[in-house]
Amino acid sequence: MTHTYRTTANYGTIDGGRGGWRERASHYALVPLRIFLGVTFIYAGIDKLTDSQFMAASGAGSIGDLMRSVRDTSAVPALVDLALKSPEGFGYAIAFGELAVGIGTLVGLLARLAALGGALISLSLWLTVSWQTEPYYYGNDLAYLMAWLPLVLAGASVLSLDAMLAARRRRMP
Numbered sequence: 001m002t003h004t005y006r007t008t009a010n011y012g013t014i015d016g017g018r019g020g021w022r023e024r025a026s027h028y029a030l031v032p033l034r035i036f037l038g039v040t041f042i043y044a045g046i047d048k049l050t051d052s053q054f055m056a057a058s059g060a061g062s063i064g065d066l067m068r069s070v071r072d073t074s075a076v077p078a079l080v081d082l083a084l085k086s087p088e089g090f091g092y093a094i095a096f097g098e099l100a101v102g103i104g105t106l107v108g109l110l111a112r113l114a115a116l117g118g119a120l121i122s123l124s125l126w127l128t129v130s131w132q133t134e135p136y137y138y139g140n141d142l143a144y145l146m147a148w149l150p151l152v153l154a155g156a157s158v159l160s161l162d163a164m165l166a167a168r169r170r171r172m173p
Helices: 021-027 031-049 063-073 077-084 087-107 111-128 140-154 161-171
Strands: none
Touching: 031 087, 031 111, 031 140, 063 077, 063 087, 077 087, 077 111, 087 111, 111 140
């Protein structure tokens, strides 16, 4: 009888030998980010839509007053001027945009497009509302913008409607 020892070990597998835990973890790495951003943007959209004070052209806590207060300190005053032409319309556009982005991201439907929408919303808020924040890293809109970029690049390849639809297309003759 000969004694041999194994030269290849399969330590740390969690899936029956089809790949290590690191491979599986990297496969699902963006799911927590999708959940966080999706839920956050859905909440933000609902919060705006249900706040009657926010959806007003003027008054304490209104979108109109917010836009007027940041106009002179924003990086792109023309964008604020555009919003001030119809503050309520801008408020509804942002709220419904956040809802669409949040739902698309959470369920993974048109995930790259949803993430691009989230990045554009975050960019516009950073250049207008949070631009005057000092130091810059206290402004949360810049962090949201950076959080959207991996999803713009990678999409939602697992646990998503996009993945389900892609699998269905591959099965069709």
